[in-house]
Amino acid sequence: MIFSHNAFGGAETIAKECVEYYQGEPLSYMTTTAVDRLRALAALAPVIPTTTRTIEQFQRITLPGAPWRYAITSNGGNILVDGVPDPAWRTAIDDQVRASGATLAEVGAELRSRIDDSWVTKYREADDLFCYLVVRIDAVPTGFLAEWDAWCRAHGWSASQQGRKIYTMPDAVCKSLAVTEVRRRLRATGELSEDAPLFTAGDGALDAPMLEIADAAIRPRHGELEELDFTAPALTVTETAGILAGVEILDWFHAAAERTAPVADPA
Numbered sequence: 001m002i003f004s005h006n007a008f009g010g011a012e013t014i015a016k017e018c019v020e021y022y023q024g025e026p027l028s029y030m031t032t033t034a035v036d037r038l039r040a041l042a043a044l045a046p047v048i049p050t051t052t053r054t055i056e057q058f059q060r061i062t063l064p065g066a067p068w069r070y071a072i073t074s075n076g077g078n079i080l081v082d083g084v085p086d087p088a089w090r091t092a093i094d095d096q097v098r099a100s101g102a103t104l105a106e107v108g109a110e111l112r113s114r115i116d117d118s119w120v121t122k123y124r125e126a127d128d129l130f131c132y133l134v135v136r137i138d139a140v141p142t143g144f145l146a147e148w149d150a151w152c153r154a155h156g157w158s159a160s161q162q163g164r165k166i167y168t169m170p171d172a173v174c175k176s177l178a179v180t181e182v183r184r185r186l187r188a189t190g191e192l193s194e195d196a197p198l199f200t201a202g203d204g205a206l207d208a209p210m211l212e213i214a215d216a217a218i219r220p221r222h223g224e225l226e227e228l229d230f231t232a233p234a235l236t237v238t239e240t241a242g243i244l245a246g247v248e249i250l251d252w253f254h255a256a257a258e259r260t261a262p263v264a265d266p267a
Helices: 032-044 055-059 087-100 104-112 144-153 175-188 205-213 243-260
Strands: 016-022 025-031 070-073 078-081 120-126 130-135 157-162 165-170 199-201 216-219 235-237
Touching (some): 025 243, 104 130, 199 205
Parallel strands (some): 199 216
Antiparallel strands (some): 016 025, 120 130, 130 165
16 A cells, blocks of 8 residues: 555655654555545445554554554554554464474575575564565575575475565464454444454465455455466455556455445435
8 A cells, every 4th residue: 555666666756645654754545545445445444454564553643544443554563453463463473483383583594594694684673573584685695585484484484585685484474463353343343243244465475364354355366366467266466566456456355345245225
């Protein structure tokens, strides 16, 4: 939904609003149309912002439609309830990570032994859950990602690349699991009916499981999933790429929500 200048996809002159500042400088944008459409969508149906960003990174975005009852950050490792991390969910995730494979400390040590400054500009650990590299794309050694992913999968983790970032993620930290939990809670409180459909959108490999569990999903014609030619049942691919795809995705969400909205009983 938000895009840096480098990701506009040829639509640099379109009317837009800055929705994220970093160290006082504008960083991410939405078109003015997307701002209006997201705000309207949040009034129409439960919308759950879901991101690989850390809690801190998510909270610096001024996302139209706020405040959010639920938001998912850290690739599903944290569920925010009214802006506050849910400790019970996080404890459950930490327990699953410990039970299913290597610790972040072990993975981080192994990863750092395989990299050097000739092609890695940053190594970061996110919310004490996972780690990622910022790399010079053209300088990444041939075969590195496949070899690293193979090591990770043998230890309960996986690796994927999105642009200049290579993520290393424990299997227990997954957006689809957090989305399923939020959906369960909304059903339990009656905010969603038991038969209410789930619609999702995403553009990276880490989003794939979330797209696969949805009743219908959409991805843009850019990003990692486009490069992988990813498809799934009931998946729509946008006609546009870049910042214009954000508007197209929101139009798709509106149409889906209106199509499945309960019909009021006649007076």
